[in-house]
Amino acid sequence: MRPGKSDRIIKEMRKIENAEKISVVAGEYDIVVRVHVKTLEKLLKVTDKLQLIDGVKKTTTQVIEKEIAL
């Protein structure tokens, strides 16, 4: 994302319906958003909404195939 806009970007992201978890991270990326959708078409809508937020420069999508959690 573009510097100086993090607060507003996060505020916009928190409005996205299917976003389960939003983590601000330190490293190559700035924000990790975990999304829960029923179809890939809905995933497209979410990524679209993310990219439309003013200040978001680039997004990378990883589709979960399998998960183990505590």
Next chain:
Amino acid sequence: MRIRKKYLFYALAFTSAIIAAGVSAIDATISALYIPNVWAFAFSCFIVGTVISLMIVLVFSIPLSRKESLGSKIIDPSFKRVRLVRKKELKLHVIAGAGNAVLTLGYLSLLSILGDPSTVLPFSQIVILYLVIIESVTEKNMPTISEIQSSIIVTFGAILVSISLTGSISLEALAIVFLVINPAWVVFSIYQRKLKLLKIDNRPNDSLNIRLWNVIFACIFTTALLLVSDFFMGTGHLIEGITASIEHFDWVALTMGITFFSYVFYIRALGIGRASVTQAVRASTVLFAIPFSLLISYFNIIPPFSTNPVMILIKTIGTILVVLGIISFALAMMKAYVFINVKPGYPIEETMKNLWNIRGVTHVTATAGKYDFIIKIRIRTLVKGYEKIIQKLEEIEAIKKFKWESVLKEWEEI
């Protein structure tokens, strides 16, 4: 609603603690004035508790829309309606119910010996020490020095607070604390958390049904225990319990109704945080119990408090230690994501298992896209992150490269 998860966690755990302190004052009143027989009181708690809990859950089952009920709207979003126990829950409910039954018997025995709730409640906080040990075994999470320090501070603080203001400690009470209450609380707490983490019909298990069924199973366990005890010892606790339930239904219903909400909030907090951290926050009940004890002491239900400055000083130091222990316990925690690429020719399942076996790893996710795996990590310190995680990742042959991203702040859908 999307809020900082930790705010909800603290709100739930503190509310549960305040309610628990109030309940203990009501319990002390019932024990002193109406039902002095501990066995009969415990049994009546579960008989009346079953009726009251069922009524509450039925009210919360009232549908508001096709997807939403009253309970899901105001108490727990995972709740839909009252339901029967599923097969996969049965074993967990039997163990948690037995834990609750033994815990209640121990707690009421202690209350009848000591009388003062502000003296009884701190004793049950020593459970934090047991939980840290159990978590280190069950959740592949070795306790850090800060965790051990905090647990010991809370334990000693609780012991100091629990020295009654007359300055005496009963050996019988100590035996009940260490051999009955705390082990039973550990079993109860761990299995309630296991139940909360289960998925029922692809939804997280709800705290209202968990509490209802816990009371029912605790009632069954207590009935069996009393039947055996009455048969071999020739006592009549079972009949006394039933009589007490009828004669003092209003008082027991009051305590069990309020307890229901205390536990529902506690179970929800358990589903969010680790058992030991939840317990640490809930330990604040020690503080909240003091005004309630003063209140019932004012009405001469329990003996009046001593004004001896040494005893007041000991109680104050103990309270400060418990609070300090809680704060240091709850604050020291960091999370990170690690994005991983693997080399071709290594089975995915095996790599996933190797990643999962690293202590501190809470999620392993196999993904399609730029990376092959994303793992989530929860650790106390960055040093531990290097020693326990990075070194272990480097040992896994299948890993080509990885990227560490520390989490600075997080929001989560509850």
